[in-house]
Amino acid sequence: KNQVEQSPQSLIILEGKNCTLQCNYTVSPFSNLRWYKQDTGRGPVSLTIMTFSENTKSNGRYTATLDADTKQSSLHITASQLSDSASYICVVSFTSGTYKYIFGTGTRLKVLA
Amino acid sequence: DAMVIQNPRYQVTQFGKPVTLSCSQTLNHNVMYWYQQKSSQAPKLLFHYYDKDFNNEADTPDNFQSRRPNTSFCFLDIRSPGLGDAAMYLCATSRVRTSYEQYFGPGTRLTVT
Numbered sequence: 001k002n003q004v005e006q007s008p009q010s011l012i013i014l015e016g017k018n019c020t021l022q023c024n025y026t027v028s029p030f031s032n033l034r035w036y037k038q039d040t041g042r043g044p045v046s047l048t049i050m051t052f053s054e055n056t057k058s059n060g061r062y063t064a065t066l067d068a069d070t071k072q073s074s075l076h077i078t079a080s081q082l083s084d085s086a087s088y089i090c091v092v093s094f095t096s097g098t099y100k101y102i103f104g105t106g107t108r109l110k111v112l113a
Numbered sequence: 114d115a116m117v118i119q120n121p122r123y124q125v126t127q128f129g130k131p132v133t134l135s136c137s138q139t140l141n142h143n144v145m146y147w148y149q150q151k152s153s154q155a156p157k158l159l160f161h162y163y164d165k166d167f168n169n170e171a172d173t174p175d176n177f178q179s180r181r182p183n184t185s186f187c188f189l190d191i192r193s194p195g196l197g198d199a200a201m202y203l204c205a206t207s208r209v210r211t212s213y214e215q216y217f218g219p220g221t222r223l224t225v226t
Contacts, residue, residue, distance in 0.1 A: 034215075043117070043203050043217035044156070089155065091215075101215065103155035 002027045004092050004104035012110045017080055021107045023073040023090030031093040035064050035075045038087045038106070047075070047088075080111045116140050117218035119204050125224045126194050134189040134221045136204030145187040146215070147179060148203040156203055162187060163209075191223075199225045 004025045013019050025033070032051045036044035048057045048064040050073070056065050061078045077084055090104040118137045126132040136145065144163050148156035160169045162181045176198070178190040191198055204218040 036217075041201070041220070041222065043119075043205075043220045045217070046214065049214065101158070103157075105153075105155045108153075 002092075002094065002100075002102050004090055004102045006088075006090050006104040006107050008107060009105075010108040010110070012112060013080055015080060015082055015111050015113050019077050019080060019109065021075045021077075021088050021090075021109070023075070023092075023104055025071050025073070025090070025092045025102070025104075027071075027092040027094045027102050029094055029096070030068065030071075031095055031099070033064075033066055033073050034091045034093070035062070035073075036089040036091060038089055040086070044089055077109075080109075082111050082113060085109060085111045117204055117206055117216050119202075119218040119221050121221060122219060123222045123224070125226060126191075127226055128196065129193045132191050132194055132223070134191075134202050134204075134223070136187045136189070136218055137185050138204075138206045138216075139185070140206055140208070140216060141184060142206035142208045142216070143184075144207045144209065145181060146205040146207075147177075147187070147189050148205065149198075150201045150203055150220070152200075159189070194223070194225045196225050199223055 007022045034049045035047040038044040047062050050066045052068050063076045066073045087106040087108050089106045092102045120135045146161040147159045150156040159173045176192050181187045201220045203220045205215050207215045
């Protein structure tokens, strides 16, 4: 069964600290993996997209890694800011006749001053 | 500049009273998607249009319909909203189905009274 699991479910950190969010997937055949940031009451905004051959991609303070062998990805946030408080969603795409997106349930991050 | 626009941002309707949510895009993308997202859950794909070709997900209730009169606009019609249909409705676009990038609108929060 194609699934995307994220951990932790929620996380609280202090401003300025780093954190790492995890995404494990069982999607096959894998096409690409994306990380989205979703502020409360808003639509998701893309942070990074990685294909099978890419194992790291950065977007400012956000760095995503991908291990296609173990089917794991992580999103590392450096020097967190209050504005990083949001849900972070991992989405894995695959092609099986048609193109599909499998969404994780997200990690809810709260950054405290 | 807004690329995927959803109106209204907040919609209140009565139980059983038909409601239409609107999505427009300035990206000239071929594919438009409608997702339902309930609190603390991942977005759930309801259906998508590839140009004029409508693709319904197998578990989308008949109560949900969609129209795409032209490339730029797509509508979600809920024929008889129930209390369980209260959710955030997200519209997204992508250039083609195999495109890596999916752009989301800000969402419409639907309340059913």
